[in-house]
Amino acid sequence: EPEVTQTPSHQVTQMGQEVILRCVPISNHLYFYWYRQILGQKVEFLVSFYNNEISEKSEIFDDQFSVERPDGSNFTLKIRSTKLEDSAMYFCASSELYGGNTIYFGEGSWLTVV
Amino acid sequence: AQRVTQPEKLLSVFKGAPVELKCNYSYSGSPELFWYVQYSRQRLQLLLRHISRESIKGFTADLNKGETSFHLKKPFAQEEDSAMYYCALRRAAGNKLTFGGGTRVLVKP
Numbered sequence: 705e706p707e708v709t710q711t712p713s714h715q716v717t718q719m720g721q722e723v724i725l726r727c728v729p730i731s732n733h734l735y736f737y738w739y740r741q742i743l744g745q746k747v748e749f750l751v752s753f754y755n756n757e758i759s760e761k762s763e764i765f766d767d768q769f770s771v772e773r774p775d776g777s778n779f780t781l782k783i784r785s786t787k788l789e790d791s792a793m794y795f796c797a798s799s800e801l802y803g804g805n806t807i808y809f810g811e812g813s814w815l816t817v818v
Numbered sequence: 819a820q821r822v823t824q825p826e827k828l829l830s831v832f833k834g835a836p837v838e839l840k841c842n843y844s845y846s847g848s849p850e851l852f853w854y855v856q857y858s859r860q861r862l863q864l865l866l867r868h869i870s871r872e873s874i875k876g877f878t879a880d881l882n883k884g885e886t887s888f889h890l891k892k893p894f895a896q897e898e899d900s901a902m903y904y905c906a907l908r909r910a911a912g913n914k915l916t917f918g919g920g921t922r923v924l925v926k927p
Contacts, residue, residue: 708861735913747862747904747917760914795862799913807915809854809862 706730708810710796716816717786725781725813727796736779737797737807738771740764747795753779786817820845822907824918831895832926839890839921841879841905848910851881851888854917856902865890865903875899895925 709728717723729736738750751761753771768784779798783790796810821844831837843849853865866874868881868888879890888905905918 737913739915746919747915749914749916752913760912762914805913806864806867807913808864811861 708796708798708808710794710810710813712813713811714814714816716818719788719817720785723783723786723790723815725783725794725796725815727779727781727810728777729779729796729798730800730808731777733798733800733808735759735799735801735805736771736773737799738781739795739797739809740792741795741812742789742792750781750794783815786815788817791815791817820849820907820909820916822905822916822918824903824905824921826921827919828922828924830924830926833897834894836891836893837895837899837923837925839903839905839923841888841890841918843886843888843905843907845886845907845909850908850910851879852906852908852915853877853879853888853890854904854906856904858901862904895923897925897927899923900925 711726736753739747741747749762751765752759770782772780793812793814795812797807799805799807823842851868854862855865856862877892879888881888902920902922904920906915908915
């Protein structure tokens with residue numbers, strides 16, 4: 705069964721550094737998402753992406769975050785200048801269509817900012 | 819605004835006992851409700867969705883619009899059901915999921 709894959713599985717970075725988290729969505733899917741889960745808290749929506757542009761974003765997704773689909777397979781989340789509070793598990797997800805479709809999640813990338 | 823509440827952080831039951839995970843939501847429109855499960859060290863997986871009205875791995879959930887609830891039930895818990903369970907809501911014309919805080923289920927032998 706096709707899966708969403710994410711790299712790295714775990715990254716430790718220093719505060720202020722840039723981080724790029726990578727995702728390969730399921731190949732025939734058109735909608736891509738990033739969610740995050742701070743330890744002990746809820747899974748929170750960050751952003752959705754379709755047709756090479758952001759379709760929806762949350763209040764969390766401020767100017768330090770950006771997403772990109774640099775080629776036909778990868779979908780990336782960049783955090784420009786990491787803060788301690790960015791430490792979280794970041795989940796990539798994808799779905800075939802808009803609304804009414806199952807959203808499939810990756811295994812997550814655990815980011816630790818020190 | 820959408821909100822999903824799972825009041826129990828941990829449910830511990832014995833194998834063969836019934837288990838019910840509570841989920842309440844607040845949303846003014848017509849929502850879609852989902853249960854996702856996360857087994858140890860695995861990804862979030864869709865367990866079931868209210869529009870399917872199906873039973874997966876013996877679990878069922880009924881959307882009660884009057885009580886704004888979508889509780890997950892299984893009559894006879896198995897050890898392999900031990901996992902983290904998340905209730906989630908999506909507005910009918912949207913694609914963003916709003917998650918509850920999750921309930922950890924521990925099924926003891």
